[in-house]
Amino acid sequence: MIEARGLRKVFPPLTALDGVDFAAHDGRVTGLIGPNGAGKTTALRILYTLMRPDAGSARVDGFDTVSERRRVQSRIGVLPDNRGLYQRLTARQHVRYFGRLHGLGGGELEGRIDQLVEILGMADFAERRAKGFSKGQSVKVALARALVHRPQNILLDEPTNGLDVTSARVVHELIRQHRRQGRCILICSHLMQEVALLCDHLVVLAAGRVVAQGAPDALRRQTGENDLEDVFLALTGAREPGGHVA
């Protein structure tokens, strides 16, 4: 369960977030959508504890992301905007490193790594050093290290950005699987097809504010548009009356 209340963040002279409220519930995939520069990544960074809000607060499972940072960190798994890998470590060593930092170890940790290697289809590069990994392989490693401690809350920034169809499908299946397990999943995306496919709930951001939120169908009804892309354009004000994209 993730809650944001009145989040505000200013990078003078820009106001990145201007009073953002939303909630992401367990057992649901919540999509944070909006045009470039709407504040999606900033909101996510506050939720995963790397930024402090100038005003407002964020809670994960009831714990404050600033004052109870460590408790929040042990309850979240994050695929951040920066998903860099250590060039000289193998895929398995990456996952093991993060698992150990979460206090895991021994046979239990190795078992979980084996499981993730299988689910994500990493068997043929698990023992290879990350130098030269393809984008798809890199994202899989980054996902595995984010999920190794089995977090209740999963935050994914553009999870399929740059992936081919096969890799994207693996990621989608992983997200559905975690939803079935009752976890809280928050994804940031600008791919409307992906959003339509995965999300149970949408939060639409534009210029640092929440302009609409609700189930995809509710938003369709609200805007009178059928295609989610049109819904998006209508909500974020990117389309002028008369149907032309500005």
Add this chain to the structure above:
Amino acid sequence: MWRSIFVVFAKEAVDNIRDRRSFLSALVYPLLGPLLLGGMISAVSGVVSDNPERIVTIPVAGAEGAPHLMKYLDQRGIRVAAAPADVTAAVQEGSVDSVLVIAPNHRQRFEAEKPAGVRLIVDSSRLPGLLSVSRMLKILGDYNRHVGRQRLARKGIDARLAQPLAIKSVNVASRANLTDFFLFMVPPFVIFAVFLGGVYLAIDTTSGERERGTLEPLLINPVARWGLMLGKFLAALLFTIVAVVVQLAAFKLTFLWVAGAESNFFRALDFGAMAMILTLALPLMALAVSLQVVIAAITRSYKEAQTYLGLLPLVPAIPGMVLIFAPVKSQLWMMSIPAFSQTLLFGQALRDEAVSWAGAATSAGVTGALALGLLYVAARLYEREELVFGRR
């Protein structure tokens, strides 16, 4: 918490052992000092002999014009060789150290008991030239007195009349050779290794992580930021310790090869002195690495950090280089200066002087306190949002 610190430490150590640059700065760069010093010692010991009376060969031009002098040289055990055709050029390019040139009218003037000309051609910018000319001047001076005494005696005059001073110089150095001079060069090289050993690791694990985008995921883990910082600090410290140990071992081996097991060099750098240097260096290593972590945390990029940290090792080594040529008597207040105090203490350990405990404690205390202060600053810097996302 200690478990997490160890996890970070172990990961950084393994990761950087696989990194060529970290490996170079910890294992290969420290060898440059011993190699350089070894080269200098072997070059110099070829021309500096412990026995100034040893047989030498000197090229003489026009030797047939001074048979009396040649006979004297022969008696003194000096071999006379033919001079090269172009005397000046030969001396300049160093193919001979010096040449004695006999003036054409030497024989007539000598027989007429007038000052007979000889010239010594030498390049004073070359150490072998300087040494050979001073030896030659001494021999020629001896010859002057020897012949003068004979001539005066023939005229019934006591030669001592022409010798108002009786000069004798007394050398009080504990070792009557250049050992001390070269041993003074060891401390600045050690200081250099202290500031170089972990530098790439310190940059790589902070600026490097930020630039490659691995710092953001790392900081989301439930470990206090100061713990992550400390793990990286300890890994860089390990590399620094390895660098200094490698360097000391290389000095020991170089001294063995170049000067031999019986040499003063080899005996000065015994295991006691090595252990002492390593212990005295530990607080300075902590200071060097914490400074590196701080600089890596505030600079904007890997390149910027590298610019500052690449020059850093030179600065603390400078006082030691000055001390080679102008040794000072160490005083307690000097022990409060990091790098300088260690340079003085290393020198004491090497020259078998008693290392003053008050001095060593002051040095370790002040340097260690500064290192702790910098670690605190580094921990604070790790808390800033700018650490991950850069300055805006």
